[in-house]
Amino acid sequence: MGKIIAIANQKGGVGKTTSAINLAASLAVLEHKTLLIDADPQANASSGLGFDPKNIKIGLYECLVQEIDPKDVILTTEVPFLDLMPSNIDLVGAEIELLDMPNRERMMEGALKALKSQYDFIIIDCSPSLGLITTNALVAADSVLIPVQCEYFALEGLGKLLNTIKIIQNHLNKGLDIEGILLTMYDGRLRLSNQVVDDVKTHFQDIVFETIIQRNTKLGEAPSFGLPVLYHDADSRGSMNYLNLAKEILEKNGIF
Amino acid sequence: MGKIIAIANQKGGVGKTTSAINLAASLAVLEHKTLLIDADPQANASSGLGFDPKNIKIGLYECLVQEIDPKDVILTTEVPFLDLMPSNIDLVGAEIELLDMPNRERMMEGALKALKSQYDFIIIDCSPSLGLITTNALVAADSVLIPVQCEYFALEGLGKLLNTIKIIQNHLNKGLDIEGILLTMYDGRLRLSNQVVDDVKTHFQDIVFETIIQRNTKLGEAPSFGLPVLYHDADSRGSMNYLNLAKEILEKNGIF
Ligand SMILES: Nc1ncnc2c1ncn2[C@@H]1O[C@H](COP(=O)(O)OP(=O)(O)OP(=O)(O)O)[C@@H](O)[C@H]1O
Ligand SMILES: Nc1ncnc2c1ncn2[C@@H]1O[C@H](COP(=O)(O)OP(=O)(O)OP(=O)(O)O)[C@@H](O)[C@H]1O
Ligand SMILES: [Mg+2]
Numbered sequence: 001m002g003k004i005i006a007i008a009n010q011k012g013g014v015g016k017t018t019s020a021i022n023l024a025a026s027l028a029v030l031e032h033k034t035l036l037i038d039a040d041p042q043a044n045a046s047s048g049l050g051f052d053p054k055n056i057k058i059g060l061y062e063c064l065v066q067e068i069d070p071k072d073v074i075l076t077t078e079v080p081f082l083d084l085m086p087s088n089i090d091l092v093g094a095e096i097e098l099l100d101m102p103n104r105e106r107m108m109e110g111a112l113k114a115l116k117s118q119y120d121f122i123i124i125d126c127s128p129s130l131g132l133i134t135t136n137a138l139v140a141a142d143s144v145l146i147p148v149q150c151e152y153f154a155l156e157g158l159g160k161l162l163n164t165i166k167i168i169q170n171h172l173n174k175g176l177d178i179e180g181i182l183l184t185m186y187d188g189r190l191r192l193s194n195q196v197v198d199d200v201k202t203h204f205q206d207i208v209f210e211t212i213i214q215r216n217t218k219l220g221e222a223p224s225f226g227l228p229v230l231y232h233d234a235d236s237r238g239s240m241n242y243l244n245l246a247k248e249i250l251e252k253n254g255i256f
Numbered sequence: 257m258g259k260i261i262a263i264a265n266q267k268g269g270v271g272k273t274t275s276a277i278n279l280a281a282s283l284a285v286l287e288h289k290t291l292l293i294d295a296d297p298q299a300n301a302s303s304g305l306g307f308d309p310k311n312i313k314i315g316l317y318e319c320l321v322q323e324i325d326p327k328d329v330i331l332t333t334e335v336p337f338l339d340l341m342p343s344n345i346d347l348v349g350a351e352i353e354l355l356d357m358p359n360r361e362r363m364m365e366g367a368l369k370a371l372k373s374q375y376d377f378i379i380i381d382c383s384p385s386l387g388l389i390t391t392n393a394l395v396a397a398d399s400v401l402i403p404v405q406c407e408y409f410a411l412e413g414l415g416k417l418l419n420t421i422k423i424i425q426n427h428l429n430k431g432l433d434i435e436g437i438l439l440t441m442y443d444g445r446l447r448l449s450n451q452v453v454d455d456v457k458t459h460f461q462d463i464v465f466e467t468i469i470q471r472n473t474k475l476g477e478a479p480s481f482g483l484p485v486l487y488h489d490a491d492s493r494g495s496m497n498y499l500n501l502a503k504e505i506l507e508k509n510g511i512f
């Protein structure tokens with residue numbers, strides 16, 4: 001049975017999409033069948049894999065609001081073992097349209113039910129908000145991976161996110177685990193970067209991944225070629241870091 | 257009469273808060289009476305000026321939803337000529353509670369009316385979304401300043417934001433101008449950075465500010481000291497860049 005991991009943090013620009021694309025691609029390279037779901041109306045995960053959101057006719061919005069079969073929406077990518085459920089700007093409408101539905105927090109859980117047996121991993125890229133679409137992702141997920149940028153403001157919102165996760169665990173999804181806190185955009189030369197790493201490791205100890213994602217220009221460049229970093233520059237630090245993250249997650253989940 | 261400038265872009269982590277704090281502080285250093293409004297429930301603008309959001313008992317939420325007098329909410333900061341209307345996490349509630357109000361898009365406009373004559377500039381820091389609170393800011397504003405990070409994903413959302421601004425100009429705020437597009441986190445050594453600058457200048461020509469904000473560690477460090485960068489390290493590139501931006505805006509608006 002496939003494991004569903006949501007990548008969430010309401011703080012903007014912390015590396016959610018970069019982590020979603022490159023973790024999914026790393027799991028695929030290790031031959032685990034993986035589905036990446038773009039749950040952000042900005043559709044950066046779709047464009048980061050080379051699909052122009054303007055050309056996406058049906059996406060996650062249709063699965064959630066019009067209950068279209070996910071099989072009719074999922075795209076294969078250039079990466080073997082990696083599929084994508086794309087998005088476009090229509091997804092913004094779902095935030096409002098889901099509000100009046102009786103099962104509004106469980107629409108994604110319903111849509112993904114049939115898919116869990118077809119994939120080893122399903123990775124969900126969330127938008128920088130804790131609205132209804134992100135709530136849907138946290139209800140559907142088995143665990144949540146929290147990227148935290150090695151910057152001052154990144155620590156501010158962590159408490160609020162952990163509170164929200166507790167509320168979801170208590171009322172909507174008892175089985176929701178924390179897959180881990182992932183430190184991103186680390187630059188060892190900066191005092192601030194090292195301070196944030198120390199703070200996070202002290203406060204959150206064993207839920208912090210060993211793997212730290214370093215700041216690496218190849219990670220910023222790769223999406224402009226529509227490719228995960230492993231396919232843009234396999235020798236880069238970014239590729240190594242995300243491959244190590246995938247291995248750490250596989251080991252933690254007893255999958256070899 | 258004070259000019260209200262909203263700092264908005266639904267893409268996360270592009271430098272909205274950093275620009276709001278440091279532009280406001282630069283205008284204050286040039287002795288223009290300035291109010292910074294924190295319209296993001298993450299409350300990074302509040303904490304970036306040294307106010308712990310947990311200790312903020314009343315903030316923008318109370319002004320919008322309970323129509324409390326802004327004078328009872330506004331705080332003076334350590335920077336002469338700079339006041340702050342703080343926020344805390346309660347502001348998340350406004351996104352839902354405003355939905356049922358008849359004048360839901362105009363609540364901020366109403367709250368700020370009496371303030372325009374007391375300040376030369378009112379700067380509004382928006383959250384990474386185009387929800388009701390950001391819409392309120394765009395309706396209340398005379399102009400919008402759009403930070404664009406010199407990264408690939410940053411260009412993706414610009415079209416959507418400009419569309420939203422057009423809709424607001426047509427239906428809710430005819431007088432809303434674009435103050436300008438501000439390129440942020442520029443690193444001249446990176447090919448991608450230079451590519452984004454070229455693309456933005458080609459597409460948007462005369463609405464792009466001359467001033468470009470360079471990537472500068474002092475800008476990332478300053479909020480951890482609760483200070484604008486001008487007060488953390490006045491000789492830094494970050495301080496120079498934002499001071500130049502303030503001067504460019506003053507000149508553009510015929511204010512010397
Ligand atoms: N380790 C890294 N090194 C260098 N650049 C990075 C790294 N991780 C992410 N980036 C770049 O930083 C920017 C922000 O990352 P990304 O878009 O993945 O964040 P996000 O959390 O998904 O943002 P949003 O909140 O808007 O969804 C992007 O331009 C991305 O290419
Ligand atoms: N020019 C710069 N040089 C270096 N670091 C910067 C610069 N501008 C912003 N930063 C840092 O980058 C991160 C993102 O910036 P900031 O929080 O201002 O973006 P934002 O658009 O307000 O994010 P959000 O979408 O979450 O509101 C912060 O940690 C900030 O300190
Ligand atoms: Mg993203």
Ligand SMILES: [Mg+2]
Nearest residue numbers: 272273296300
């Ligand atoms: Mg901000």
